[in-house]
Amino acid sequence: MATELGPTPVKSPASGGTPVHHGPKGVGEDNKILSQGKWATWLLAPTIIALAVVIVYPIISAIVMSFQKDAGLDPVTGLFTAGGPAGFQNYVNWLAQQCAAPGGGTVACPPGTLGGQFWSATATTFFFTVVTVTLETVLGFWMALIMARTFRGRSLVRAAVLVPWAIPTAVTAKLWLFIFAFEGIANKLFNTSILWTGSEWPAKWAVIIADVWKTTPFMALLILAGLQMIPADVYEAAKVDGATTWQRFRMITLPLVKPALMVAVLFRTLDALRMFDLPYILTGGANNTTTLSILVINQIRQGFNAAAALSTITFIIIFLVAFIFVRFLGANVVEQSGATGKGKK
Amino acid sequence: MKSPKFLLPAAAAGILAITLSACGGGGGTTGGGGGDAEQGLDGRGPITYVQGKDNSNVVRPLVEKWNAAHPNEKVTFKEQTDQADQQHDDIVQHFQAKDAGYDVVDVDVVWTAEFAAKGWLQPLKDKMAIDTSAMLKPTVESGTYKGTLYAAPQTSDGAILYYRKDLVPTAPKTWDEMMGMCSIAKANNIGCFAGQFSKYEGLTVNASEAINSSGGSVLDKDGKPSLNTGEAKAGLENLAKAYADGNIPKEAITYKEEESRQAFQDGKLLFLRNWPYVYNLAVSEGSSKVKDVLGMAALPGKDGPGASSLGGHNLAVSVYSKNKATALDFLKFMTSEETEKFYATQGSLAPVLGSLYDDQALVAKLPYLPVLKTSIENAVPRPVTPFYPAVTKAIQENAYSAIKGEKTVESALSDMQKSIESASAGQ
Numbered sequence: 001m002a003t004e005l006g007p008t009p010v011k012s013p014a015s016g017g018t019p020v021h022h023g024p025k026g027v028g029e030d031n032k033i034l035s036q037g038k039w040a041t042w043l044l045a046p047t048i049i050a051l052a053v054v055i056v057y058p059i060i061s062a063i064v065m066s067f068q069k070d071a072g073l074d075p076v077t078g079l080f081t082a083g084g085p086a087g088f089q090n091y092v093n094w095l096a097q098q099c100a101a102p103g104g105g106t107v108a109c110p111p112g113t114l115g116g117q118f119w120s121a122t123a124t125t126f127f128f129t130v131v132t133v134t135l136e137t138v139l140g141f142w143m144a145l146i147m148a149r150t151f152r153g154r155s156l157v158r159a160a161v162l163v164p165w166a167i168p169t170a171v172t173a174k175l176w177l178f179i180f181a182f183e184g185i186a187n188k189l190f191n192t193s194i195l196w197t198g199s200e201w202p203a204k205w206a207v208i209i210a211d212v213w214k215t216t217p218f219m220a221l222l223i224l225a226g227l228q229m230i231p232a233d234v235y236e237a238a239k240v241d242g243a244t245t246w247q248r249f250r251m252i253t254l255p256l257v258k259p260a261l262m263v264a265v266l267f268r269t270l271d272a273l274r275m276f277d278l279p280y281i282l283t284g285g286a287n288n289t290t291t292l293s294i295l296v297i298n299q300i301r302q303g304f305n306a307a308a309a310l311s312t313i314t315f316i317i318i319f320l321v322a323f324i325f326v327r328f329l330g331a332n333v334v335e336q337s338g339a340t341g342k343g344k345k
Numbered sequence: 346m347k348s349p350k351f352l353l354p355a356a357a358a359g360i361l362a363i364t365l366s367a368c369g370g371g372g373g374t375t376g377g378g379g380g381d382a383e384q385g386l387d388g389r390g391p392i393t394y395v396q397g398k399d400n401s402n403v404v405r406p407l408v409e410k411w412n413a414a415h416p417n418e419k420v421t422f423k424e425q426t427d428q429a430d431q432q433h434d435d436i437v438q439h440f441q442a443k444d445a446g447y448d449v450v451d452v453d454v455v456w457t458a459e460f461a462a463k464g465w466l467q468p469l470k471d472k473m474a475i476d477t478s479a480m481l482k483p484t485v486e487s488g489t490y491k492g493t494l495y496a497a498p499q500t501s502d503g504a505i506l507y508y509r510k511d512l513v514p515t516a517p518k519t520w521d522e523m524m525g526m527c528s529i530a531k532a533n534n535i536g537c538f539a540g541q542f543s544k545y546e547g548l549t550v551n552a553s554e555a556i557n558s559s560g561g562s563v564l565d566k567d568g569k570p571s572l573n574t575g576e577a578k579a580g581l582e583n584l585a586k587a588y589a590d591g592n593i594p595k596e597a598i599t600y601k602e603e604e605s606r607q608a609f610q611d612g613k614l615l616f617l618r619n620w621p622y623v624y625n626l627a628v629s630e631g632s633s634k635v636k637d638v639l640g641m642a643a644l645p646g647k648d649g650p651g652a653s654s655l656g657g658h659n660l661a662v663s664v665y666s667k668n669k670a671t672a673l674d675f676l677k678f679m680t681s682e683e684t685e686k687f688y689a690t691q692g693s694l695a696p697v698l699g700s701l702y703d704d705q706a707l708v709a710k711l712p713y714l715p716v717l718k719t720s721i722e723n724a725v726p727r728p729v730t731p732f733y734p735a736v737t738k739a740i741q742e743n744a745y746s747a748i749k750g751e752k753t754v755e756s757a758l759s760d761m762q763k764s765i766e767s768a769s770a771g772q
Contacts, residue, residue: 073462073731073769078491080462080731100770111746112739112764181604182596197543198598286544286745301433301734302768 062308066090070303083305090309094118114299117290118310122317125291127204128279129272132211137265139212140219145253147220148227158224165217173281176210180282203287207279211272219264226260227253262329269325273318292317381443381464381664386472388668391419392675395436396451396658398427401692411678418671420449429453429546440465440663448666449675452496452659454487454726455733460661461490462731467662469494473673475680481718484697487726488659495661497680498697500688502656503720504554505713507609507617507627508640516642520558520583523616523645527592530615536594538587539605540618544745547601549727549737550654551618552744554644556580557725558651563740563765564728570765572758579647582754585747598749610635618644620656621695624713641712643719653724657695689714695721735768 067090069083092098098106099115109116147158164172179185180196187193196202230253238248276293283289285298292314299307396404399422408422425432433456439447440463452460460466469475469488475497477485484498508516512533517523527537540554541547553563561576571577587593594614597605602619609617610627612634617623624641627633644651660679662672678684685696689707695717701707702718728736739761747757 071463078462078731079464099764099767102766102770104770107763107767110763110767111760112742113735113767114738115767182599183607193596195596195599198596284543284545298734298738301430302732302738 063312065305066309066312068305070305086305090306091313093306094310094313114295114302117295120288121290121292121295124204124288125273125275125293128207128211128275128291129269131208132215132272133265133268135208135212136216136219136268137261139216140223140264141261143216143220144223144227147224161217161220163217164214165221167214169214169277170281172210172214173278176206176213177282180206197283198287200287203283203289207275207282207289210282211275211278214278215268215271219268222264222267223257223261226257226264229260230256266322266325266329270318270322273321274314382467384664385667385669387670388666389418389671390668391421392448392666392668392671393421393423393446394449394451394675395423395425395439395447397425397429397432399424400427401694403688403692403694406691407679407684407687411675415671415674418668418674420675423447436460440665443665445663445665445667447663448668448672449679450661450663451499452661454655454657454659455737457488457496457659457661458490458729459731459733461493461495465664466495467664467666467669467672469497469662473662473669475673475677479682479700480697481699481721483655483721483724483726484657487655487657487729488661490729490731496659497661497676498657499660499680500657500694501697501721502620502695503717503724504550504618504644504653505621505623505716505720506642506644507619507623507635508642509612509615509635509638510640511638512615513640516640517616517645518650519648520645520651524587524592526615530592533615535612536597536608536614537592538616538618539593539597539600539608539614541600541602541605542584542588542593542598542745542748543601543604544741545601546737546741548744549740550656552581552584552740553654553725553727554618554652555584557654558644558646559583560647562725563736564730568728568730568769570762570769572762572765577758578754581744581747581758584744585750585754588748589750593748598745621711621713621717622693624711625693641716643716643723646723650719650723653720655721655724655726657697730769732765732768736765739764739768 067086067088069086069089071080071083073079074081093106093115095118097109097116097118099109099113101107143161147154147161167175177197181187182193182195182198184196186196194202196206234252234256235248238252243251274293275291276297279285279289279291280294280297285291285294290298292310296307296311296314299310394404394408399405404422404424408420412419425435433453436447436450436452436456440460452466457466467473470493475494477494477498480498481501484501485494488494488496488498506516512529513526517526523538530537540551542551556563556572556577557580559576559580561574561578561580562571563577565571584593588595588597596608600608605614605617606619606623606626608614609619609623610630610633624639627639628636644653646652660676662669662676666672680697682698682701685698685701686704686707688694689696689701690710693711696702699718702714708714727733730736743752743757743761743764746752747754752760
């Protein structure tokens with residue numbers, strides 16, 4: 001109870017927006033507020049309409065499509081005919097890895113069909129996500145700590161760190177493709193003859209290395225922003241109290257940077273779960289580097305409706321991860337501000 | 346940051362939009378173009394020609410020439426990207442929306458059947474008929490679906506076996522003969538043979554060539570898979586065996602066209618299977634080590650020339666076009682002998698007219714033409730099927746495993762067979 005009460009008083013001054021809004025209302029012009037509300041509606045309308053056209057419509061259209069069968073071939077005319085309603089068949093086919101059987105009905109998808117790759121693609125996607133986000137967090141934190149210090153040429157370092165992030169992913173993928181070519185720099189430098197894009201684990205590591213190289217700066221910058229919000233006097237006070245560097249990092253930096261860190265991790269996780277261009281260009285999805293997004297794109301060429309079902313599934317998976325994350329993250333932020341509040345007193 | 350819960354709906358909408366928007370364009374599929382195919386047959390007026398990036402600048406001069414002669418039926422050239430996949434998806438989107446603005450479309454040979462089956466391409470018969478008698482037969486087959494011509498062959502492409510004249514006195518005629526010459530490569534400490542074995546469209550090309558060259562075929566005459574045969578097995582086994590015993594170097598599993606060309610030009614290969622474009626680069630690039638020792642021959646087969654896969658592009662008229670009479674005239678203009686010659690000299694694009702391959706002036710300029718003619722005459726179009734995207738994936742996936750030795754040739758072929766059967770079964 002006590003810890004739950006703790007954050008409440010802390011929170012209201014923190015969410016300072018509300019009191020400020022109450023200020024003018026207190027002055028007493030309710031009509032103004034009302035007309036302001038109307039104004040706001042009108043001003044927001046174009047944005048909302050635009051969003052409805054470019055987001056809501058495609059989403060609904062895609063969900064409707066996912067309940068339609070893909071076009072089948074009329075054996076007599078040789079022309080495609082519309083498939084008709086499918087119910088949940090498209091979804092069931094993906095989840096159970098079932099493919100159409102020649103005589104009607106379904107069979108377990110043989111190797112070489114996209115349907116047989118759903119679970120392996122899901123596993124690959126999660127593997128990439130966990131490994132890349134972990135590496136990026138650790139390296140990003142380290143880079144942020146360096147950039148937060150004052151030293152000569154700091155702005156140069158900050159700008160330089162941003163370069164990989166500024167390069168379009170497709171270009172990054174091509175660059176690493178050359179590096180990881182058999183006659184490429186990677187093999188020459190380490191005097192190895194690894195088939196980077198031609199065998200399973202090297203291919204996976206190639207994707208991970210390229211992704212970490214590209215997106216660590218993003219992580220570093222978000223964490224740096226969080227670091228700079230920590231007032232210097234907190235550190236000074238800790239120093240005066242005789243805290244070691246490690247203690248200062250663990251007891252001050254880590255808890256205070258945690259909200260920023262969690263948002264950065266959330267963003268990267270959602271991004272990594274949608275990973276497409278890097279493996280698509282680097283390996284073409286060979287050697288078990290096919291992610292869910294690659295599978296969706298490949299399926300689009302074979303049938304829109306099954307692809308719509310697969311992207312809806314992908315969405316639900318990513319949504320669930322985001323949901324778990326935000327719930328977990330939200331709980332943590334409250335707990336943390338309570339704990340630090342207590343600690344200070 | 347204060348209350349990350351607000352992120353949730355926003356994040357949800359964002360993810361959904363991104364994951365789904367890619368397929369927002371599709372609706373139902375047109376059930377054949379019966380009505381549309383009858384419309385606009387006599388229509389004349391301005392039209393649009395759609396083609397991928399005009400890298401060697403051949404289309405613009407042709408369009409200008411046409412426009413000068415036809416002021417009332419001007420052609421607008423719409424240039425797509427240079428990525429085949431993106432070109433395919435762009436055409437699909439416009440046809441799906443029944444766009445009348447895509448009158449004449451440049452279609453990769455492998456898409457022709459798919460687009461025809463969707464009912465998007467105007468059958469080139471009756472009023473729309475064209476004369477194909479002077480064109481090489483395999484190129485016409487590539488534009489034909491279910492006995493009807495849907496697209497006019499415009500440019501072609503066939504495989505050539507490049508070899509080192511200094512190490513091999515005469516080119517091998519058969520696969521076994523070529524494998525027998527691999528001891529020469531070993532003695533010189535270089536790789537013996539390479540094609541394109543990375544897992545992409547090029548692998549479909551190479552695997553189909555192996556299967557066709559030993560007398561098998563991926564699909565039979567009715568478009569059904571026919572891979573459980575001794576011939577198909579012998580073909581794929583040729584590749585798998587050569588990879589296992591090192592006649593195909595290990596790194597070839599990462600090769601696409603450019604990597605394999607580079608290896609050959611660096612003098613690291615005895616034999617290379619590639620397209621005609623390699624010739625110009627191999628004899629002119631400063632770093633090329635094979636400039637003076639470049640030999641060219643048709644692909645080796647079982648007991649004669651092998652069966653190359655066919656590349657190239659066909660021209661098709663959209664059923665939604667309003668000015669089909671103009672479109673047909675433009676199509677004839679773009680496949681005329683004059684245009685074909687211009688393509689060959691200006692863009693090094695292989696002609697579809699047999700006579701041009703014997704044109705001495707042209708051969709002097711493009712010395713690979715006689716070899717290419719043999720190659721194209723013996724070529725087999727890649728599987729002509731409206732399910733090509735699924736068929737090519739099935740071939741790539743399984744051929745890749747078979748070549749790497751991750752599964753036996755038999756099970757790879759039977760999986761290929763089952764995958765293609767499933768793809769064409771519909772739902």
